[in-house]
Amino acid sequence: MHYTKKDIEQMNRIQKIKFINSVSGIKPANLIGTISNSGQSNLAIFSSVFxxxxxxxxxxxxxxxxxxxxxxxxxxxxDNKQYTINHVSASFTEKAHYTSAKIDRTVSEFETCGLTEEFVEDFKAPFVKESILKMGMEFKQAIDIELNGTILVIGEIQHLIIPDAAIGEDEDIDLANIDGVGISGLNTYYSLEKIGRYPYARASEIPDFKK
Structure with a gap:
């Protein structure tokens, strides 16, 4: 199929969301944990962390x-300038998915979706205990994107929690070892599999691919 701009514009809302959310490829699945000033925790899945x-x-x-x-x-x-980013693993993709439901502010997605709050000392926002790789973030900047009314939220890592087994060769993080998953569209999840590892790319060391 070949879709023109006009074809895309004429799609119904749901079809357009599914298509355009998929065309960039597999995106990382992360749960963002926050807490209100009154102490009410919140958890939501995002595929836009980068x-x-x-x-x-x-x-x-x-x-x-x-x-x-x-x-x-x-x-x-x-409100409180802190949040967590928690990798989603294959073992709890369904629970993570349902955090996208519109749940009342007075109800925690942790409890509703069967996930566990975890805290570290001197950090307000809740981590997801079931997540293998997780980060505590400090809010730094929000940038309005005028083209579509979205907001780019920028944060700095304050805590990085990762198992020793996930640290691979040359201090790389081996995501295949932590059973991470990716998202395509609104509701399709994919497992990750390592297919290769190559040296740092230098112009003088490019193999002869013409052979």
Whole structure:
């Protein structure tokens, strides 16, 4: 099939969301944990977390602004400046998926979806105990994206919790060892499998692919 811009614009809302959310490929599945100033925890799945820089260690994710639909994650981050990012593993993808439901602010997705809150000293936001790789983040900046009304939320890693078994050769993180999963579209999950590991790419060391 060949879809033009006009074809895409004429798709119904759900079809368009599924298609355009899928065309960039598999995205990481992460649960973002927050807590309100009154102590109410919140958990929501995101597929938009991405690396922004290593020094300082910055990650970003995309959210929509609060409006007719409450955005508890973003509101809590603005309130207390801390949140967690927790990798989703294959063992709890279904539980993680249902955190995307519109649940009342007075009810915690941790409890509703059968996941466990975990805290570290001197850090407000809850981690997901079941997650194998998790990060405690400090909010740094929010950037409005005028083209579609979304917001880029930028945070700096304050805590990185990862098992020794996930540290591979040359201090790489071996994601296959922590059973991580990815998302395509709105509701399809994929397991990760390592297919190769190559040296740092230098122009003088490129193999002769023409042979």
């Amino acid at each position: 690396h922004l820089g290593s020094n300082p260690a910055l990650l970003g994710f995309i959210t929509r602004p609060a409006g007719e639909v409450p955005r508890h994650t973003y509101e809590n981050i603005l």
